[in-house]
Each structure stands twice: as C-alpha cells, then as structure tokens.
Amino acid sequence: MTATPQLDTAPLVSPPESAVSRPRTRLLALDGLRLVAALMVCLYHYTGRGGTISESWHQSPSEVFPRLSQVAPYGCLGVQFFFVISGFVICMSGWGRSLGDFFRSRVARLYPAYWVALVLVTAAAFVLPVVVKPVRADEFLVNLTMLQQPMGATRILGVCWTLWAEVRFYVLFALFVVVRGATYRRVVLFACVWTLAAAISTTSGNALTDAVVMPEYAPFFIGGLALYLIHRFGSSPLPWGIVVMSWLLGQSAAVRDLWHPGAHGDFTRHPVVIVLVVTLAFASVAVVALGWTRWASWPWLVTAGALTYPFYLVHEHLGWFAVRILHRGLGLAPWPTLALTVTAMLALAWLLHRFVEKPFGPRLRRALKG
Numbered sequence: 001m002t003a004t005p006q007l008d009t010a011p012l013v014s015p016p017e018s019a020v021s022r023p024r025t026r027l028l029a030l031d032g033l034r035l036v037a038a039l040m041v042c043l044y045h046y047t048g049r050g051g052t053i054s055e056s057w058h059q060s061p062s063e064v065f066p067r068l069s070q071v072a073p074y075g076c077l078g079v080q081f082f083f084v085i086s087g088f089v090i091c092m093s094g095w096g097r098s099l100g101d102f103f104r105s106r107v108a109r110l111y112p113a114y115w116v117a118l119v120l121v122t123a124a125a126f127v128l129p130v131v132v133k134p135v136r137a138d139e140f141l142v143n144l145t146m147l148q149q150p151m152g153a154t155r156i157l158g159v160c161w162t163l164w165a166e167v168r169f170y171v172l173f174a175l176f177v178v179v180r181g182a183t184y185r186r187v188v189l190f191a192c193v194w195t196l197a198a199a200i201s202t203t204s205g206n207a208l209t210d211a212v213v214m215p216e217y218a219p220f221f222i223g224g225l226a227l228y229l230i231h232r233f234g235s236s237p238l239p240w241g242i243v244v245m246s247w248l249l250g251q252s253a254a255v256r257d258l259w260h261p262g263a264h265g266d267f268t269r270h271p272v273v274i275v276l277v278v279t280l281a282f283a284s285v286a287v288v289a290l291g292w293t294r295w296a297s298w299p300w301l302v303t304a305g306a307l308t309y310p311f312y313l314v315h316e317h318l319g320w321f322a323v324r325i326l327h328r329g330l331g332l333a334p335w336p337t338l339a340l341t342v343t344a345m346l347a348l349a350w351l352l353h354r355f356v357e358k359p360f361g362p363r364l365r366r367a368l369k370g
Contacts, residue, residue: 029293031305033284034085038312040078041159042345045316046323046338048072049267056131056324057334062266064334073267074277079162080220080254081281086166087224088231088285090173095182095232100369102178106170108365109309110146110163113352117313118143118156124321131324132317150211158316168214169221187229191222191242198222199249216257219250223282231289243282251278303350310357311349319345 046053047061047068054060062069094102118140125134135143135154142153149155149164176190198218201209214221223246229239251274259271287293322341326332332340 026302027288027293028298028301028305029288029296030085030089030285031301031308032296033288034082034308035304035311037078037081037085037281038308038315039342040075040081041312042075042315042319042342043068043072044075044078045158046072046319046341048075052131052320053323056320056327058328060266065338069266073269074273076258077254077274077277077281080217080250080278081284082162083165083169083217083220084224084227084281084285086169087221087226088228088289089224090170091182091187091225091228092232094173094178097178097182099174099179102170102174104365104368107368108361110167112356112360112364113310113313114146114157114160114163115144116352116356117310120314121156121317124318128321128324131320157313159312165214165217168212169217172212173225184229184233187225188238188242191225194218195222195242195245195249216253219246219248219253220281222246223250224285227282227285227289230286231291235290243286247279247282250282251275254278306353306357307346307349310352311345314348314352315342315345318348 047065048071050060057064060069061072065072093105097105121132122134122140125132135156139148139153140156142148142151143156143160145151146160146163146167149161155161172194173190176193177186180186194213195218197209197213198215201213202215204210223243226239226242226246230236230243233239254277255271255274258269258274260268319341322344323337326340327334327337
C-alpha cells in the first residue's frame with residue numbers, strides 16, 4: 001500500500017489541481033533503459049578508449065574496430081543517462097519511506113554485489129596481473145567501504161567513482177527530503193536550491209563545495225527528480241521548467257567535461273553529438289514519465305533491470321581479462337571475442353543477482369533493522 005503524499009498549499013510549488021498521485025509501480029521500460037545505459041558504458045570500455053584495453057586487444061581498438069570505435073567514445077555518456085534514471089528511481093523509492101527504511105534499502109541494494117565484485121576483480125588481478133595489478137591489503141579494505149575515492153585509496157573497480165556520486169546524491173536527498181517525508185513541494189524546493197548551488201559552485205573553485213554539490217552531475221539527478229514528479233502528479237509548467245533547466249545545464253557540463261577542443265586522432269568526441277546523446281537520455285526518461293511506455297510489459301525487462309547493477313560492477317576489469325584470454329590467448333577473432341565477452345559478463349551478472357543479491361540483500365536489510 002502506497003502512502004498518500006502530503007501536498008503543501010503554496011501555489012507556486014503545488015501540483016495541478018486535477019493531478020492524481022499515481023501509486024508506485026514497477027516501470028519495466030525503465031529497467032530496459034538502465035541496461036541500455038550499462039551497455040553504452042560497456043561499449044566505451046571495450047572499444048572506445050585506449051590504455052589497458054589496447055593491451056588486451058594487442059592494439060588500439062580504433063584499429064580492431066575502425067567504425068565502431070568512432071561511436072563507442074560516446075558510450076561514456078551512459079553514466080549521465082544512469083544519473084537521470086537514478087534521480088527518477090530514488091525519488092520514487094524514497095516516497096512514503098522513513099529515513100531508516102530509505103537508508104536500509106540503499107545499503108542492501110548496493111553493498112552485497114559490490115563486495116563480491118571486489119573479491120572477483122582482486123582475485124583475477126592476482127591470477128593475471130598483466131591486465132590489472134592487485135592492490136595492497138589496506139587499500140582493499142578501504143574499498144569495502146565504498147569511500148575509497150574521498151580517502152585517496154586506489155580504486156579496485158574503475159566504475160566505482162560513479163557509485164561515489166550516487167552515494168552523495170542519496171545523502172543529499174535523504175537529508176533534505178526523506179528525513180521530513182517526501183512531498184511535491186519539498187522535492188521542488190530541493191531541486192531548485194540544488195540547481196542554484198550547482199551553478200554557483202561551478203565557478204567557486206572550492207573543492208569541498210564541489211564534492212558536496214557535484215555541479216557536473218547535479219543537473220542529471222535533478223532532471224530525474226522532476227521527471228518523477230511529472231510521472232506521479234502529471235504535467236505542469238514548474239517540473240517541466242526544472243527538466244528543461246537541468247537539460248540546459250547538463251549538456252553544458254557534459255560538453256565541458258568530454259569535449260577537448262583541438263583534439264585529433266582516436267576516440268575524439270564532437271560537441272554536437274554529446275548534446276544529442278544527453279538530449280536522448282532526458283527524452284527517454286521523459287517518455288517513461290509520461291506513461292507512453294506502458295505497452296512495454298515484457299517479462300524479460302525485469303531480468304534486464306536486475307542484471308544492470310552487477311553487470312556494471314564487473315564488466316570493465318573482468319571484461320578486459322576475458323578479451324585478453326579469448327583474443328590473445330585463444331586466437332578468437334575480434335567480433336566473436338567482443339560478443340562472447342559481453343555475454344559472459346551478463347551471465348556473471350545473473351549469477352551475482354541470483355546467488356548474492358537475492359538471498360543476501362533482504363538479510364542485510366533485516367539485520368540493519370534489527
């Protein structure tokens with residue numbers, strides 16, 4: 001049973017009079033979008049960059065996949081896509097929950113698969129250290145906290161920097177919205193204040209402020225929050241205004257971070273394409289928010305959503321190991337190697353979901369409540 005939302009009476013921050021709050025239901029299309037975002041990042045890690053993956057392919061991915069490598073560098077924007085989806089999902093999951101319930105749900109969701117992924121990648125690093133070097137014991141232990149980035153420790157999982165951004169978003173949302181109970185007005189005020197703080201901190205040069213406010217990622221989370229208000233209460237100018245403002249700031253932040261003027265050679269990005277990909281991310285979640293994807297009710301989308309998080313955790317480093325073994329060790333051709341590696345990572349993700357997340361997530365949640 002979904003709690004009835006509290007609606008404040010302030011005219012500028014209340015939903016339309018005709019709006020009816022929709023109950024929280026699983027949006028299967030959103031599960032599909034999450035897997036699409038994860039596959040975008042996977043494509044980037046396997047074929048859209050140099051470094052370690054070049055050593056696994058034994059040459060630059062631009063030579064192995066001449067055409068694909070022109071598109072793959074934009075796959076890193078799957079992270080921004082994730083953040084828009086996260087803003088939507090966290091607002092939905094935090095509605096009607098106490099602070100304790102919200103905290104327990106996030107811990108139980110994030111940590112079990114994350115801990116196992118750390119062990120798997122560390123074990124693989126000891127077996128084949130030419131791909132990824134193993135970390136010291138003290139660094140491994142710090143990584144268990146998910147706070148290794150602010151602590152300055154070596155990251156075992158390359159993608160964990162995005163989890164650090166997610167954790168900061170959860171804390172901000174919990175302290176300013178969930179702690180007093182989520183309402184339309186509180187979410188709108190939180191979104192507006194955070195937007196202003198992010199814009200100001202962009203030029204402040206204060207490292208602490210930047211770490212808390214996250215000006216480069218805030219627009220994506222905020223856009224997702226506003227899209228959930230549209231989904232729950234219906235369209236009105238105010239939340240759409242927040243979405244548009246978030247898109248405007250988000251595309252600017254993405255271009256600033258990912259476009260390097262004057263850069264030439266492999267893995268370069270064009271600013272217009274970056275804007276288009278960011279626009280597609282906002283538009284895709286907006287389509288879900290408006291209810292235009294209710295027809296997408298295929299059961300496999302539930303599985304796609306379940307696989308996304310464990311796949312995201314393990315695909316990068318373990319995928320590099322798989323590419324090196326299949327392509328360089330066994331002599332498999334590039335395209336079969338790529339397909340088999342992605343399939344293997346999805347299969348591993350299913351195992352993590354089935355034998356780690358499903359049994360231990362609820363147990364951890366109950367233990368925290370006890």
